[in-house]
Amino acid sequence: MKGKELLRSRSVLPIGTVMKLTNLTARQIRYYEEQELVLPDRSEGNRRLYSLNDIDRLLEVKDYLDDGINMAGIKEIYRQRRQKQASKRHEENKPLTDSDLRRILHDEFMNLGGLDTPDQQSFRTHNPLM
């Protein structure tokens, strides 16, 4: 890891600063944490400490939400993102093709309850695999 990334992962920002930087309410920021969309560190006094990477993640979550994607959809996107990175690591022996991923994602998407029409459109719009 390079120094630059080390700084981005350094948790030092209190929730108040994060609120101003993201235009999100404390309620929303804490709720997204409850949904495991962001996992800030904690100070000795149990205060949340965010990193620049956390800020980016929150802004990203906010964008998806603005586009009509719900919590389930966002979690799904990150779940896939991690899965894709995992595949990229052992790409030596298990090179799952984009075509395969697309089929799998499509199946799971169709079985994902709670996603209304606008969500489905946004889902496709933001999913690099579709």
Next chain:
DNA sequence: CTTCTAACA
């Protein structure tokens, strides 16, 4: 004064 958890008129 700022943040935290829990709860709901």
Next chain:
DNA sequence: TGTTAGTA
């Protein structure tokens, strides 16, 4: 999500 109560 907003908001508020009672803390730390």
